[in-house]
Structure formats: structure tokens, C-alpha cells
Amino acid sequence: MSAATVGLTFNVTPAVKRAPADERERILANPGFGRVFSEHMAIASWDRARGWHDAIVRPYGPIAMDPGTSVLHYAQAVFEGLKAYRQKDGRIAVFRPEANANRFRRSARRLALPELPDSAFVEAIDLLVRLDADWVPTEPEHSLYLRPFMYASEVNLTVHPSDAVTFVLIASPSASYFPSGVKPVTVWLSEDFSRAAPGGTGDAKTGGNYAGSLLAQAQAAENGCDQVVWLDAIEHRWVEEMGGMNLFFVFGSGAKARLVTPELTGTLLPGVTRDSLLMLGKDLGYEVEEGRISVEQWQAGCADGSLTEAFACGTAAVITPVGAAKSARASWVIGDGKPGAVSMRLRSALVDIQRGAAPDVHRWMHAVPLA
Numbered sequence: 001m002s003a004a005t006v007g008l009t010f011n012v013t014p015a016v017k018r019a020p021a022d023e024r025e026r027i028l029a030n031p032g033f034g035r036v037f038s039e040h041m042a043i044a045s046w047d048r049a050r051g052w053h054d055a056i057v058r059p060y061g062p063i064a065m066d067p068g069t070s071v072l073h074y075a076q077a078v079f080e081g082l083k084a085y086r087q088k089d090g091r092i093a094v095f096r097p098e099a100n101a102n103r104f105r106r107s108a109r110r111l112a113l114p115e116l117p118d119s120a121f122v123e124a125i126d127l128l129v130r131l132d133a134d135w136v137p138t139e140p141e142h143s144l145y146l147r148p149f150m151y152a153s154e155v156n157l158t159v160h161p162s163d164a165v166t167f168v169l170i171a172s173p174s175a176s177y178f179p180s181g182v183k184p185v186t187v188w189l190s191e192d193f194s195r196a197a198p199g200g201t202g203d204a205k206t207g208g209n210y211a212g213s214l215l216a217q218a219q220a221a222e223n224g225c226d227q228v229v230w231l232d233a234i235e236h237r238w239v240e241e242m243g244g245m246n247l248f249f250v251f252g253s254g255a256k257a258r259l260v261t262p263e264l265t266g267t268l269l270p271g272v273t274r275d276s277l278l279m280l281g282k283d284l285g286y287e288v289e290e291g292r293i294s295v296e297q298w299q300a301g302c303a304d305g306s307l308t309e310a311f312a313c314g315t316a317a318v319i320t321p322v323g324a325a326k327s328a329r330a331s332w333v334i335g336d337g338k339p340g341a342v343s344m345r346l347r348s349a350l351v352d353i354q355r356g357a358a359p360d361v362h363r364w365m366h367a368v369p370l371a
């Protein structure tokens with residue numbers, strides 16, 4: 001079995017021996033997040049002379065690496081995260097893979113990595129999900145998390161764009177982010193650390209951004225908070241993101257509610273969930289806006305009641321309500337500190353589309369062709 005993509009052909013070599021059904025069922029009963037993987041992976045190579053080549057879907061397993069491999073030293077790597085969902089009718093569909101393929105190319109460009117054609121990105125997903133279809137959970141809000149990534153695989157310690165690159169796709173069955181119901185988080189406004197600066201790599205999905213965020217996240221925890229909120233690097237005043245998620249603020253309530261999300265200034269990661277909620281918010285009749293919101297506006301809006309809800313959004317948790325905010329100087333509650341009505345309405349509208357339980361008017365769901 002093989003499938004041609006533009007300039008790239010994935011050969012498929014399935015595992016000779018598949019995991020027994022009872023073992024798979026036991027794992028799928030409690031998969032957690034990102035700790036168990038399906039039985040296959042896709043892998044492709046690139047080098048400057050040949051371009052993309054040797055693309056294969058094969059049994060999941062370790063990647064042997066020379067200690068001099070460039071990525072281990074200089075972190076020239078990018079990744080993506082998206083999900084395959086079991087549909088109500090039993091089929092499998094992936095949420096907006098073309099959007100992730102596009103962002104993967106943009107991230108690669110920023111890290112001086114080669115661009116993987118969108119068709120190859122989607123083809124790898126189709127082939128892997130088809131082969132590991134039994135690993136797509138059926139429980140509502142469970143999914144098969146897909147993790148494409150690309151790294152500098154040249155063995156060389158001089159600092160330069162790698163002449164050899166590896167693309168890999170792995171899949172991890174994951175449970176609901178909120179096993180006991182959606183719970184609001186408390187956030188720490190970081191003034192000591194910045195996630196991204198103008199001209200930096202903040203709008204690329206690269207592991208280095210996460211490495212640089214860990215200490216700030218630890219500081220948030222020391223201050224009794226669940227998550228860190230990133231402010232702009234220059235004035236430490238404008239709200240940008242929460243951890244690895246984008247943020248939305250809700251002004252007013254009911255049908256007249258207005259949604260505001262920080263605009264993409266180049267230091268924010270352009271989330272696919274963020275983009276989807278901008279469209280979905282409009283569909284639901286809300287006013288939606290990309291703009292700037294400062295810490296003072298956030299605090300004052302909560303004090304005078306005009307800012308009623310805040311939530312973070314991303315592939316992993318869809319929508320996470322923000323219940324309270326804390327900085328070195330102040331702390332305040334958003335609304336009544338509980339998940340807001342607008343946040344939860346948006347959340348179920350999006351989850352329903354992802355599960356195939358609501359009409360997919362924007363054609364976001366990509367049906368995986370099953371054998």
C-alpha cells in the first residue's frame with residue numbers, strides 16, 4: 001500500500017503483530033494526555049540535494065540519534081498539535097488539518113527549516129489515522145491527538161540551517177482535559193519573564209518557546225496559580241497569551257456580548273482554535289474583535305462589571321475558563337469566578353462540530369478515508 005503526494009510518496013509497512021484488542025481497550029479506558037501512543041508513526045527525510053524523500057508509515061518505535069545531531073544542541077525544530085475525533089456516525093474526522101499544515105510551513109520558514117507540502121502533511125495524517133483507526137477513542141471529548149514535528153537531523157555542531165531534516169508524525173489517544181467537568185483556572189501575570197519579543201519566534205510553534213516558559217510557569221505555581229499569563233515584552237502591560245493557549249475576553253452578557261481577543265502582533269501564536277472561535281462567535285451573533293487589552297483594562301473591567309468572562313483556548317482543552325487573575329500588585333476575580341455562559345456556549349458549539357453533532361458550515365472537519 002502506498003499513496004502518492006505531490007513529490008512525496010509514503011510507503012506503508014504495518015506492524016506484523018498488532019496490539020491485542022483487550023490491551024488496547026485497557027489503555028483507551030484511561031489514556032490521560034500525551035503518555036501513550038498508537039502503533040504506527042510516519043517519518044520522512046529531507047536533505048538539501050534531494051529534497052523530501054524516504055517517506056514511510058511504519059511501526060511506532062525509538063529514533064536512534066548521533067549525540068552530535070544538531071537539534072539536540074541548537075533546537076532547530078517545530079511542531080504542531082491537532083486532533084482526530086470519532087464522529088457520531090462512527091467515522092473519523094480531523095479538525096482543520098490544512099490550517100495546521102499551513103502554520104507548520106510558516107513555523108518551519110521562521111526556523112530556517114524546509115517546508116513540508118500541505119498535501120504530504122495531510123496524507124501522513126490520513127495514512128496513520130487509517131492504520132491506527134482503532135486507537136481513536138469513542139468517549140465524548142476523547143480524541144486521538146496528532147503530533148507532527150520536524151527537526152534538524154544533521155550531525156554537525158556548527159551553527160547553521162541544517163542540511164538534513166526529519167519529519168515525524170505520532171499519535172496519542174487522549175482523554176478529556178477536564179475529566180470531572182470544566183474547571184476555571186487562576187492565572188499569574190508574569191512581569192519577570194517574557195515569552196516572546198518583537199522579531200523573535202513567538203509566532204512560530206517551536207519547542208524553544210516552551211523551554212523558555214517553564215520557569216515562569218513554576219513561578220505561577222509558587223504564587224498559587226494554575227497558569228502563567230504572558231504580557232508584551234516591552235511595556236509588560238498588554239495581555240498576550242496564557243501558557244500555550246490564546247485568550248479571549250467577554251464584555252457584556254447574553255446576546256449583546258462582545259468578544260475581544262488580543263490581535264496577532266507577531267509575538268502571539270496564531271491559534272487555530274482562536275481563529276475558529278472568531279468565526280463561531282460571529283455565527284452565534286456576538287460582536288467579535290481583535291484588539292489590544294491591557295492589564296489595567298482587565299482589572300478595571302472586572303471591577304465595574306463590564307468585563308464579564310475570560311477564557312483561554314487551544315487544541316488540547318478547547319476552552320478553559322479563567323476564574324481569577326493575580327499579579328505582584330493585585331488580584332481580582334473575573335465575573336463570579338465560575339465558567340461563564342458565553343464561554344460555555346462557545347465551547348459546546350465547537351465541541352459539537354468536532355464530534356459531528358452539529359452542522360459543519362465552515363467545512364472544518366476533514367474526513368479520514370478509511371479502508
Ligand SMILES: *Cc1c(COP(=O)(O)O)cnc(C)c1O
Nearest residue numbers: 244245246269271272273314315
Ligand atoms: C499551540 C499554541 C496555541 C494554541 O493553538 P491551537 O492551534 O489553537 O491549538 C496558543 N499559544 C501557543 C503559544 C501555542 O503554542
